[in-house]
Amino acid sequence: MGHSKAFHPSYDKEGIKELQSNPALAIEKIMDMYGDEIKRLVFAYLKNAADTDDVTQEVFVTIYQKLNTFQGNSTLKSWIYSIAINKCKDYLRSWHARNKRLREKLITSSHTQKKEEITPEELTLQKDHSSELLQTVMNLPIKYREVIILFYFKDLSTKEISEVLNMNEATVRTRLNRGRLKLKDSLSAEKGGVNHG
Amino acid sequence: MDKRLHDLKDEFNNIPISFSDTNRKAVRTKIQELERKPVQKQVSLIPKVITGMAISVAVLIFVITINNQPNLLNTTSNDNAAVEDSIEGSEMEIFDADEDSASNFEVIEEEKSTAQDNLTNYSSNTLFNPETIQANGRYGNMFVESVTESKDSTIISFTGSGSISGQFIDDNPLKFLPDEESLLELPIAETDVNREISFYFKNEDLARYYKNNMESATNGVAKFDIIKLEYHHSQDIGSKVYVTILDEYGIPSISLTEHESTIELSDELLTIYKQYEATFDEELLKGLSPFDVFRLHYHAIFENNLDVEYGLYIKNENSIYPDKEAFLSERSDSSTDESEKHYYNMLEINHFDETYLSDNEALIRFTLDNHHMAFRLHKDEELGVWKVGWLALQ
Missing domain, CATH: 3.10.450 (Nuclear Transport Factor 2; Chain: A,)
Known part of the structure; x- marks a missing residue:
């Protein structure tokens, strides 16, 4: 199944104006074009299906609210990504998310039957050996995980990532390198662990 | 690893996630709810009204003050005229650029003319006589800590709080060209007014750190707070100034x-x-x-x-x-x-x-x-x- 670029038409100034002239229609188009993609990105940050729904919805509401402020200085995709990423980070640092994480920690440590609550999305991340690398990516600290996902899975250039994450391009490259090294280390450590075990 | 990650893209995109109709409906509902709340906007008028009233009162007070003191503005313009007169009577070259540095020369020429515009301030506070300068004297915001004679120069150490802004011009050793505003604030020997003074950094590592990390973000203009200035005055070989700069935390050393x-x-x-x-x-x-x-x-x-x-x-x-x-x-x-x-x-x-x-x-x-x-x-x-x-x- 190809991941066609035709799915992501780039908008020129006129196209953006047209979108901005009818926000209600625009948000429908944007949801069609970016719905799955943004939801997957949000999931990559939150790693939790229930919260992913809420936060993704918030992303599109924010896009609707801010559409008329979009100047077209970056691509529409970068702009939408930066909104989504900021929403995810806001959420992760919120009290709600924190409490939830703490609760989950408590639940896990008290050996209650957490497995029953696992969603298909989460299950995919756990199911078989083919996902070992993906699991390792998803377990990276967020600052490495995000650049790996944006670069390798979302096809953003380091320049685009620097715009989306509002950071220096050199930092993006450093994090990509370190992220790759961390992945290597984690994978070899796991293999070592299995052999020893 | 690079290839494996590229290959992982499909797997990532196969995580069973879709933006469902339920999600879409939820977004539409939230947007509708948002649009049903226009009432709150009226509240934002209150601060505007208050701001408007405050500005009106301020303007009123200003007008009354001016009416009561009709000479206030005239006095200020006379002061300006006096400054202009003194500028016309003086001419100063702060630096003579190196002949082999044409681009620097252009910058210096511009700075010379601007520095001249502020000459009155410059000469009144910060010029010192290297023959007679003594410890504890004050020049601008800097105090003389010590005066010592070396083989070919008089070294005057200043401490205090000042700032310096300008551009890095040479790399080895790191040399700095202060702009006119900085020069007006710093102690300068009277005999150096028409001569080149070379500026260097006592804590060059920190300056170099900033040069490497900040220059692109500030169009090449760097600004530092300084706490020490060591003036090596020499008529024969030209004076050199070594400044000790502080970083943004007020620390004169580079992060280790x-x-x-x-x-x-x-x-x-x-x-x-x-x-x-x-x-x-x-x-x-x-x-x-x-x-x-x-x-x-x-x-x-x-x-x-x-x-x-x-x-x-x-x-x-x-x-x-x-x-x-x-x-x-x-x-x-x-x-x-x-x-x-x-x-x-x-x-x-x-x-x-x-x-x-x-x-x-x-x-x-x-x-x-x-x-x-x-x-x-x-x-x-x-x-x-x-x-x-x-x-x-x-």
Whole structure:
């Protein structure tokens, strides 16, 4: 199944104006074009299906609210990504998310039957050996995980990532390198662990 | 690894996630709810009205003041005229550019003319006579600390607080071309007014650090606070000035270690934390860096473990610290919500600089909500471990 670029038409100034002239229609188009993609990105940050729904919805509401402020200085995709990423980070640092994480920690440590609550999305991340690398990516600290996902899975250039994450391009490259090294280390450590075990 | 990651893209895109119709409906509903709340906008008029009234009152007061003192504006314009007269009668070259540096020369020519515009200020406060200058004299914001004679120059050391802005022009040694505003603030020998003065950095490492990291963001113009200025005055070989600059935290040294990590504890450090929590054995802290102890401190806050938090404070005869009872009482009164919130804000930071101010004092510096923060640690020399300073965060 190809991941066609035709799915992501780039908008020129006129196209953006047209979108901005009818926000209600625009948000429908944007949801069609970016719905799955943004939801997957949000999931990559939150790693939790229930919260992913809420936060993704918030992303599109924010896009609707801010559409008329979009100047077209970056691509529409970068702009939408930066909104989504900021929403995810806001959420992760919120009290709600924190409490939830703490609760989950408590639940896990008290050996209650957490497995029953696992969603298909989460299950995919756990199911078989083919996902070992993906699991390792998803377990990276967020600052490495995000650049790996944006670069390798979302096809953003380091320049685009620097715009989306509002950071220096050199930092993006450093994090990509370190992220790759961390992945290597984690994978070899796991293999070592299995052999020893 | 690169190829494996590229190959992983399909797998990532096959995680069964779709933006369902339910999601779409939820978005539409939320948008509709938003649009049903226009009433709140009326509230925003109140501050505008208040601002408008305040401006009107300010304008009214200004007009009344001017009416009561009709000579106020005339006096100011006479002052300006006096300044202009004195400028016309003087001509000054601050620098003669190197002949082989055409681009620098253009910059210097522009600066010369601007510096001339402010000559009155320049000559009144900051010019000194190198033959007669004495310790404790004041020139601008700098005080003369000492005057010594060397083989080929008179070295005048100034201390105080000033600033210098301009551009880096040579790299080895790092040379700086101050702009006209800086020159007006700095002590300059009368005999150097028409001559070239070369500016260098006493703490070149820090200047070089800024040159490498900040220049592109500031169009090549760098600005520093300075605390010392060493003026090597020489009629024969040309004067040289060495400035000691401060970084944005007010520290004249470069960061020794940069940590690209968050305050979360590594497994190893967590083990040490747990052992320390159980035993309060100071030996466990031996070999830990200031940044490690800084992270232990925040972990104690996160765990709301006041005993560990107190244990990590420095407590020797040279430091100020509360007794445990007072500490516990104060901390139990303060909001744990606030400290936890602070902890979570801190968790977002992933770059820390560890700077040693001396062998037994270190700062962990970071940026939080666009504010530069510094966290102070001290070495307990008796125990040989780093500890947190009381009221460490500045």
